[in-house]
Every structure is written in structure tokens, then in C-alpha cells.
Amino acid sequence: METYYDKSLKLITIGFMIFIIGFIILLLGSLIQFGTTGSNASVSGGVLILIGPIPIGLAFGQYNWLIMLILMIIAIILIIIMFFIIRYSKFQ
Incomplete structure (x- = not known):
């Protein structure tokens, strides 16, 4: 039987791995872009910050509207996941 500590440790590990994978993807994308950069x-880019249930999204560049749309979809998904995690943990 899994304890609360084991579940928390798994969630922390999954979150850390997602962070590391995202950082590696950004690094590889930057290196690929650097190698193919021309004069034009x-x-x-964009960033999404979640402070509790409050999302703050920032985007810049030519495709800022598309980046902001994607960031808001991600924020909605994360808020829904957070809602279910909080709701599920109250029943334990």
C-alpha cells in the first residue's frame, strides 16, 4: 500500500523530470536555431507562470498570439489537474 509520502515523492519526481525535459528541449531548440540563423x-517566445490558480502569461515576437493561445490552454489544463489533485487528496 502506497503512503501519502510515496505519492508526494512520485509527483515531485515527475514534476522535476518534466522540468528537466523541457529545459533540454529549449536548449536543443536554441542550438538548432543558432546553427541555422540567417540575416532575416x-x-x-513566451512564458507561463502559475501562482496558485492564477496564470500569468507573457509572449513576444511575430507569433505572440499563437504562443499566448497555447500558454492559456496549458494553464487551463494545469488548473483542472490542480483542482482534481486537491479534490482527490481531501478524500484520503
Whole structure:
């Protein structure tokens, strides 16, 4: 039987691994872009910060509207996941 500590440790490990994988993907994308950059290169990017249930999204560049749309979809998914985790943990 899994204890609360074991479940928490698994969630922390999964979160850390997602963070590391995301960082590696960003690093590889930057290196690939750096290798193929021409004189007419443009940069677009964005960041999503979740402070509790409050999402803060920032985007810049030519495709800022698309990046902001993707960030808000991710924020909604994360808020729904957070809701289910909190709801499920109250029953334990």
C-alpha cells in the first residue's frame, strides 16, 4: 500500500523530470536555431507562470498570439489537474 509520502515523492519526481525535459528541449531548440540563423531571423517566445490558480502569461515576437493561445490552454489544463489533485487528496 502506497503512503501519502510515496505519492508526494512520485509527483515531485515527475514534476522535476518534466522540468528537466523541457529545459533540454529549449536548449536543443536554441542550438538548432543558432546553427541555422540567417540575416532575416525572427524570434518569438513566451512564458507561463502559475501562482496558485492564477496564470500569468507573457509572449513576444511575430507569433505572440499563437504562443499566448497555447500558454492559456496549458494553464487551463494545469488548473483542472490542480483542482482534481486537491479534490482527490481531501478524500484520503
